Amino acid sequence: MQFSFEKIIKRETFAMVLEMQIYTSLVASCVSVIGLFANGEWKMLRMEMEEFHKGHVSYVLTLVGTAVSWQLGSVSAVALIFLVSSLFSNLIGTLSLIVTPLAALVVFDDKLTVAKIAAITFAIPGVAFYMYKNYLDGLKVERASESLAD
Incomplete structure (x- = not known):
C-alpha cells in the first residue's frame, strides 16, 4: 500500500486515503455478500439472531459496532501507512x-x-x-x- 501511495497514485491527501479504503471495503463487502448468498448461509441469520442471548437489538448493534470498528481500524491503518510507514x-x-x-x-x-x-x-x-x-x-x-x- 505504501508503494502504491509513493509510486502509482502520487497524490498525498487524506481524501486519497479514504478513497483507497472505500474501494477496498466495497470490493470486500460485495464478495462477502455474494458468498453469504451463494452458500445459503443467509438463511441461518434469523436463527443466529434468535439464539443470541442478549436479544435481537443487541445482535444488530453488535454487528453494526463490529463493522464500524473494522472500518475505523482499517482507515487508521491506511492513514498510518500514508503518514508514517x-x-x-x-x-x-x-x-x-x-x-x-x-x-x-x-x-x-x-x-x-x-x-x-x-x-x-x-x-x-x-x-x-x-x-x-x-x-x-x-x-x-x-x-x-x-x-x-x-
Whole structure:
C-alpha cells in the first residue's frame, strides 16, 4: 500500500486515503455478500439472531459496532501507512494482538484461550524487537551527529 501511495497514485491527501479504503471495503463487502448468498448461509441469520442471548437489538448493534470498528481500524491503518510507514502500521497492528485479548479479558470477562495466548506470546517479541531496533537507530543518529559536531 505504501508503494502504491509513493509510486502509482502520487497524490498525498487524506481524501486519497479514504478513497483507497472505500474501494477496498466495497470490493470486500460485495464478495462477502455474494458468498453469504451463494452458500445459503443467509438463511441461518434469523436463527443466529434468535439464539443470541442478549436479544435481537443487541445482535444488530453488535454487528453494526463490529463493522464500524473494522472500518475505523482499517482507515487508521491506511492513514498510518500514508503518514508514517507501512512498518509502523504493522507494529500498531501487532500491538493490538497484545492489547485486544487483554482488554476483552478485563472488559467482557472473556476466556483466555490457547490461540489468544499464542498471539500474545508471538506479538510481544515482535513489538520489543521493533522498539529495540528503533532505539539502536536513534543511537546511531545521535553518534553520527556528535561526530559531526566534533
